[in-house]
Amino acid sequence: MSLLEIKSYAAGQWVAPGTGARSFENAVTGEVLGHAGNDALDVEAMLAFARDKGGPALRAMTFHQRAKMLKALAQYLSQHKQALYDLSFNTGATARDHGLDIDGGIATLFVFASKGRREMPDGHVYLDGDVEQMSRSGQFLGHHICTPLQGVAVHINAFNFPVWGMLEKLGPTLLAGVPAIVKPATATCYVTELAVRLMLESGLLPEGALQFVAGGLGDMLDRLTCQDAVSFTGSADTALKLRSNPHLLRESVRFVAEQDSLNASILGPDAEPGTPEFDLFVKEVHREMTVKAGQKCTAIRRIIAPEAHVPAVIEALSARLAKTPIGDPRAEATRMGALVSNGQKRDVLEKAAVIGAEAERVFGDPDAFEVHGADGAKGAFLPPMLFHCADPDKAERIHDTEAFGPVSTVMGYRDLGHAVQIANRGGGSLVASVITHDPAVAREVALGAGAFHGRLYFNDRNSMKESTGHGSPMPHLVHGGPGRAGGGEEMGGVRGVMHYMQRTSIQGSPDMLSAIGNRWVPGAAEVEAPAHPFTRGFDDLAIGETLHAGPREITLADIEHFAEFTGDTFYAHMDEEAAARNPFFPGRVAHGYLLLSFAAGMFVEPNEGPVLANTGLDGLRFMKPVVAGDALNVRLTVKQKTRRTDDYGEVRWHVTLTNQDGEKVAEYELLTMNAYSA
Structure with missing residues (x-):
């Protein structure tokens, strides 16, 4: 059997082993299996290739587009995993071990693809937490956003999981929109190289999104900036040496370590x-x-x-x-x-x-x-x-x-x-x-x-x-630990993606925050709907598009009929004296769910149209009791749009119910699935 010559993929070219190449052995026979490494790699060109080509291409994609890319990569690797199995036997791994390394790595990509589609927006800015009101009138607000680092992630991986060790870092990195340079341990780099070749040959990755180093990194770490990140898995001694690099400390380069531990x-x-x-x-x-x-x-x-x-x-x-x-x-x-x-x-x-x-x-x-x-x-x-x-x-x-x-x-x-x-x-x-x-x-x-x-x-x-x-860390949960374990966290769903993004606090008016996050913020400008929004397809709806409806008077007969019809005869709705003794109510009040039902009746378009289903309510709050004789008004605003499948997307509507005095009585977010525009 001829020796394996493991090449690096640097700045768009496969580079054969050269000066400084090291040998690695077949774990089963002890014989030399091949060589890897080249001290002449142009690391500056590699960094530029990632920063100038890979980064802009990835950042031009939305989170959902990057999530779809991860899913397609996982599917492609699944189709070729037998080749990875066959090669991995040389590392001493059994078929059962392949399930953890190769299948586990592919499954991790699938999870991050799903997380990206379900928990991240179909946009370029990730909104972290709730809007903070920083003025009395609500015209000056604060929020946290996360955007991709404009550098490169350098992944230094251990020998024991040549596929999973790479993919569990690569998934969140690419989902964040950051290109990666992968450097596996030389002992098993030949398995990682095959996985990298497969992903590059798939044609699914933008140019510059992924590079591969077999052997040493040279002085690459000394060329990183505050926009770059290093993610390391290995021994505590090696982590300490890398973490203590004066340049990394000086430039405040992000360093995430997952080290050995005495579990x-x-x-x-x-x-x-x-x-x-x-x-x-x-x-x-x-x-x-x-x-x-x-x-x-x-x-x-x-x-x-x-x-x-x-x-x-x-x-x-x-x-x-x-x-x-x-x-x-x-x-x-x-x-x-x-x-x-x-x-x-x-x-x-x-x-x-x-x-x-x-x-x-x-x-x-x-x-x-x-x-x-x-x-x-x-x-x-x-x-x-x-x-x-x-x-x-x-x-x-x-x-x-x-x-x-x-x-x-x-x-x-x-x-x-x-x-x-x-x-x-x-x-x-x-x-x-x-x-x-x-x-x-x-x-x-x-x-x-x-x-x-x-x-x-x-x-x-x-x-x-x-x-x-x-012994199975799951991509949904953080993988890391304090002290000897390195003090870092990897994976953890969207938490892992945040390692490769910058969290920035933004301040401004509701209009400014709405424009930055592509998500309507209460108080921002509203767009008058040219037609009933339930008659307009997903693509035609504009963020901030608003429908006003009402008023509708709430009568005592309405309250009693709703109580009888639903069986909700709670005393606050039926007993004037008992309700008046309650510190929250002035007397008999309308059911909160009666208000929601009336609101739906006020803004729903009954005819068949692009609205396919109501899938739920988020953040429902009842803010002021409504009594018989009050009038109900409703405002329905397009807050956010998210593509879900090839046929329909999710529309998040901000709904506010007010009384005849303009006081808020209820507020919530309505979720509907809408067909795309014809």
Whole structure:
């Protein structure tokens, strides 16, 4: 088999390995698999290519257009994922591991595509929070907007997830409208390169939106500006070195880090042997020790159980580990493949020796274990190694040493407070899990350990069949953690997109805010509708287009009929004396839902037209009671328009109900689905 020559994609060209190229090996055979890297890359040209071509092209697209692009990319990768599987076996990953890395990465793109379409506007400005009134009359307002950084995102990724590690950063970056330069770890860069080639060959990305570096970045970090961002995944030592770069500090370049961490799993005091929770605990720990051969930033490194149950945990976990076949990841029977390289194998053994100074190894001998279908002496194979620390309070290194492989340590706790104390000694982690059927246990751990962990995962017999697992960060939720874990947050839905955008506070009149956000703000100019707005297609409606209707007098007969018809005979509507004793009402008042019904009758166009459906109300408030004899007026204004499908879009209407004195009695937002204009 010829060696792989992994090229970089720089400034629109594929550049072959050159000066400074490094070799990488086949994890299964230990043989050199190929070369990657070129110290002669023109990093300034790469940055310019991203800033001058990729950035403007992406920013010209709306959030929804970028979301559609992400969905199409995910679909294209799905059609070609077998090629990624075939190549990824060389990293030591099994078919099960591919599901986490390759399928998981593609699924993450799908989620960000959905988030972009559902939670972000079909426009260029993201509105953050509510409008703040900063003057008495409401003619001077404040708001927060988010717009894309006008630079480039540099993604530095770890070796263990060559596809997911790239896509979980790339999804929110592209959705924000920022181009990316991806630099994977050399050991597995060949899998990332194939994924990048596929995305570029799809023709879905604008020129300059994505570049790829195999090998080192050279002095690229020294050329970044305040409009750029660095997102890093890897060791705490490397993160510290990068984060401390004087240029990055001087220019206030955004730096997001997701580092190694000593994640813990706590067996609740109620989860005794024989309970579903005990069996679940053993299953979760076993999975985290063996999936990706333990090379996961979220893997369980510290197993915390009640002191009385430690022997049972060791026995059950050892029995399960003993039934885990290790070997060639291509073999269907294999459940744990190789580490990524022999260098990584040596590192894990060194760290295991440090842990072994404070804990006894109770399972897994690295000098005597069986490897199926491969040469265990040449490949980067190790057995799962389980340690037991009899005194976690006196131990130091088990709380600060991570063997990035199939290595975990069991330790006992006296009470739940002690368990939390042990978990927190990791100095900050990406995730801690708690297996318990007692909600009180979950609450105590959340209050005691929440500040030290980026994610708390609770599981029991009720959720175990549907849970995603201790070690699976989901794109909907933040992935990161304090302290040793890096202090950063990735993914988290739209929160992740915000890392690549600038939040800016804006101040001005309602007209100014409406124009900037493309969303009508109360107090802004209204446009008189040339015809009833319900007769006008989605594209014909203008932001601020308004219909006024009314008045309609509310009679006592209306109130009583509505009460009888609906069964809502609450005393405030039916009993004058009782209503008068209520501090909110002057006497009998009209039902709030009666007002909404009358308002609809006042502004609805009954004939068939472009309005397809009323899908709900948002922000409904009743502000002043209405009594018999009052007159009701309604104002209906087009607040925002959002395309949803190829056939229809959502119109958000601002509705205000006033009485005969012009006082607001109710306010809400009406949502309708409208057909596009013919």
